[in-house]
Amino acid sequence: MRILLLIQLLFGTLLIGQVPLSKDYVKENYKKAVYQIPMRDGVKLYTIVYSPKDKSKKYPFLMQRTCYSIRPYEKGVYRRSLGPSPYLMQEGYIFVYQDVRGRYMSEGTFDNMRPHITGNDVNNKEAIDESSDTYDTIDWLLKNIKNHNGRVGQWGISYPGFYTAAAIPEAHPALVASSPQAPISDFFFDDFHHMGACLQSYLKAYPVFGIQKEEQTTKSWYDTGWEKLSALELDENDAYKYHKALGPLSKVSEVYEGNFFWEQMVEHPNYDDFWQKRSILPHLKKVNHAVMTVGGWFDAEDLYGPLNIYKTIEKNNAQNKNTLVMGPWSHGDWSREKGTQSVNHIYFGKEISTFYQKNIEFPFFEYYLKDKGDLTLPEAYLFDTGKKEWKTFAVWPPMVEQPTRLRFAPNQKLIIDKEVDLKATFSYISDPDNPVPYRSEVTPVRFTPRQFMTDDQRHASKRADVLTFETEVLVDDFTLAGEIMAKLNVAISTTDADFVVKIIDVYPDDEPATEATPPNVAMGGYQQLVRSEVFRGRFRNSFSKPEPFKPNQLDYVEFPLQDILHTFKKGHKVMIQIHSTWFPYIDRNPQNYVENIYKAKEEDFVKSQITLLGTSEIVIGGKNNFTPK
Template sequence: MKVFKIVRVLFFISFFSFAQNEDYVKENYNKTETTITMRDGIKLFTVIYAPKDTSKEYPILLQRTPYSCQPYGEDAFRTKIAPNEFLMKEGNIVVYQDVRGRWMSEGVYDNMRAYIPNKKGKQIDEASDTYDSIDWLVKNIPNNNGNVGIWGISYPGFYATYSLLDSHPALKAVSPQASIGDFFFDDFHHNGAYLLSYWRVTPLFGHEKTQPTAKPWFNFPDLGTEDQYQFFLDAGPLSNLDAYYKEDNVFWQQLKDHPNYDDFWKSRGIIQHLKNVKPAVMFVGGFFDAEDLYGPFNSYQAVEKNSSNYNTIVFGPWSHGDWARNSERQSIGNVYFGDSISHTYQKNIETTFFNNFLKNNTQVTVKLPEAYMFDTGLNQWEQYEQWPPKNTEKKSYFLQNNQRLNTHAEKSFTFEEFVSDPKKPVPYSEDIKMVFTPRKYMTDDQRFAARRPDVLVFETPILTEDITMAGPILAKLKVSTTGTDADWVVKVIDVFPSDAADFPETQAYLKMDNYFMMVRSEVMRGRFRNSFSIPEAFIPNEKTAVSIKLQDVNHTFKKGHKIQVQVQSTWFPLIDLNPQTFVPNIFEAKATDFKKQTHRVYNDSSIEFTVLKKK
């Protein structure tokens, strides 16, 4: 399996596509490769694309990446640069940099390197590397206007967020996009549950290189099958996966050694440090991003709470990084949302943001809304003065027997129960493929799951009016189990009417007639119900509260549709299997620890939605 092919598929961040002449960059830009020396003497490899027209000054747009700023060689040009085609063709100095310890840069890579407040002497972190880089760029690149912007998607989005800490005075505008906020809650874990779908790309983060290199120094394992579900089911306990990753894979060892939210993970979080931010910020995300929903929402809220800078947020009907592509039809899996949505974002939102602060003497000439959010039920953009919007209220729906989802609680207490068998886990998708962090499942049809005996279904009657949910969702479950541990998965679903028309994107074996579109979903590893740092066993058969925060939505459930909630305990192999027997470290669980258990969900369980008030 070719490493470069996988990197391009998984991390298109540096190779996003937009329509253009493939020779445009070479015809209009000069390329320079250099190194910038950091305060501790380490040299970071940096590529500079400067407009050939030197009759005026330009802002600098910088992206710092662990995924390579290739192609290497001053005669080898990218076919596209900058965040989008408009910013490229307007003329900007565009800079890419391999972060410390990656590819052609010197130093030791540290995954999600911890921030050091009040650094002294030659102490370094990603904030100091960014500061030192910007300082060199504005002093050494001809024809720059002294204003710098930073952008990045996914891991480069994390470095963009990091630039807000101890920021250089020249840094005026930053757009973290699909930005990682905390690796324990983004990407590799969700509420303490290990995302098994990420296991395959662990080498990308785990192997350390010893010297600058333009070639990969890691390999992805060849699993010998495209059936992801069967591969991981046959593999058994996580400890059996050691056969693929040895001690030289540093990150795999770290994952196993730190199963709880301990100081190792806490120190690598960035959100808690987002205070007194100076540059203008625009957080960007996709409502159907299977990888990074936690980071953009929580980072935006932290800046909003703790800073007085210009701070805005944009969420569209996208999966991971789709806004950097230019698809004529925007769809996620089977569901179509509209035409040229990314093009509109790039031209009217992203370009406007950077031009406001980099080309207009940092004065806002075109005001963007505080929150520019796409309604994924009505398929239209909405503008709000804040996020979540002011005119919302909390509305609870209770999980009743006979598959009912009601807005009132019942006096008699009953329960629904199911048997959770680790040998026959509920799949997250019907698709048979080996993929890293699958994207389309975020809107997939959930009828296949609803028809399983180990998935509970609760549903409203057909809606007689539109209901718009705009903000976070909180599941307040009351549960019990015959075991001592369990995972709890909650899915919020839009049930389409029986006359819904198919889209060209609809898979051949499906119909949009009565389609169960997943709108939001999340898992909670039950042992972390009270603390992510100190896991607790369940007492068998004892009714216990488990709350699950689902990330925000902006979705209208239209008249004629139904709101559905599904509850289950396995979601495989998106997340790893819980043994359902409490063990100190699930990464060390033995095959004998995995037990079939009976779970109950009581009818005083509820789902609290943030609902937009009627005008």
């Protein structure tokens, strides 16, 4: 890496992936122009257009709309690169970047996950949403920008991925290719929530999304939110101790007073109309253009979004231009080539992002926007995170005759597809004052979590408040592929609890180190987190109408984990862990039912005895038919 940086400094080139580019490539080959594009309600959205200087042919538009700024705004100052990858930039497109409503240089008021309005009536000046803003932008571009071929594509990662997905329903006829990447789809299950539980580890992100700007600006205006956190003078070197010292979420409300997004979270603790109308999933119907949804198997922020956007489009639309790509990445890692791809301590291979950019993303846009090439993309292009290789599927989830069933037996045994003692019980005491850490290491407070998605779980398997079950050593490779459903028969001594289920790959004792292994970590016996999910027990019957448990009475908790494609290699073991705290990734459940956990006081938190019955199981490969209600 040091040699690469030296080459760049000496020769004035920027190596993106394996493409050598002049540091002034964009300025040398593109012309930058700024426009204030009017929407149907009169609000103007600040838009920067980079057009190829070569006018010998016509080009399609490739657009990204974002709430994160389209800088640089200065006249004569250009972006270092354009588009999703250098390969597309070199081929030539008219690249369009736009600040969404209420952000940076655009007019209007910002709204998180602005609700979609069915109909897209261009004559209704008040019926605006992200789809209509995209429609109006495309319409203006076609009429006012020269030398285009009449086709438009769009892409975006994370929140821009949502804006991409939100423009798919009732799209402009010129929009022929969309690639939502790591897209948010429903804020009650993505990003700031997981199955209704609040991700406390996102605490530092709220100022970005919960403070309105007062005027058009090229600079960030939400620093005051972080200043309020800093004023608490808590030690940020240890995230676990930091959040424990912070106290319950009701203390956060004192710090974030006036932050409209935090206040929305507090006032809407359940899946009510406020959240439901912000889900884009119900509107993904009558999709008549090509969609390629991209995600990372180890994306701590948006794993629910890409999988469910793909599946919803597939379910609601007969057309066959719907593709899913899932690689061994954290949030957005496919957009850059680091040379080697690893997540935390786990190494997956070399130039995986380059493979995606050249062989998947590049031909997708070239085919639909320029009629170039013979597109042979499969329905699903997915990375097996255990074998560490790409696989293709004609349908996802894959069709199976019988799903795999993981069941629990005494002496911490995990049984695959065999009967167990249904009368067995397994218990632990969950103490919210001593919650299970979500990291194996002491880590500082961060903006959002990432590395834990493949983290070593040996720290958790040693705890008495974590149920740990593992198979015998595998004599053959064993692949889990498809959807996952946790089916838990439980009894708890209190009136509420959370349930965390983790699928773990246990490495042999002689597992060697890799390029990603730090000196202080031994890979022998490593317990790699492969898939996990948390579920807030009060929502077991309805996300919109929570219910307390009846103490010490049998109850049923069923919830999905996100999909999996992982081969547990010969010599490894499969492990399942189940527990009820996971801190500070998620907030602490008081375990004593209160109407609104965001308003719970310290005295509301109690210990609970959690009992898991032998009739419980984890099912992989079946159709879960999970629909939030």
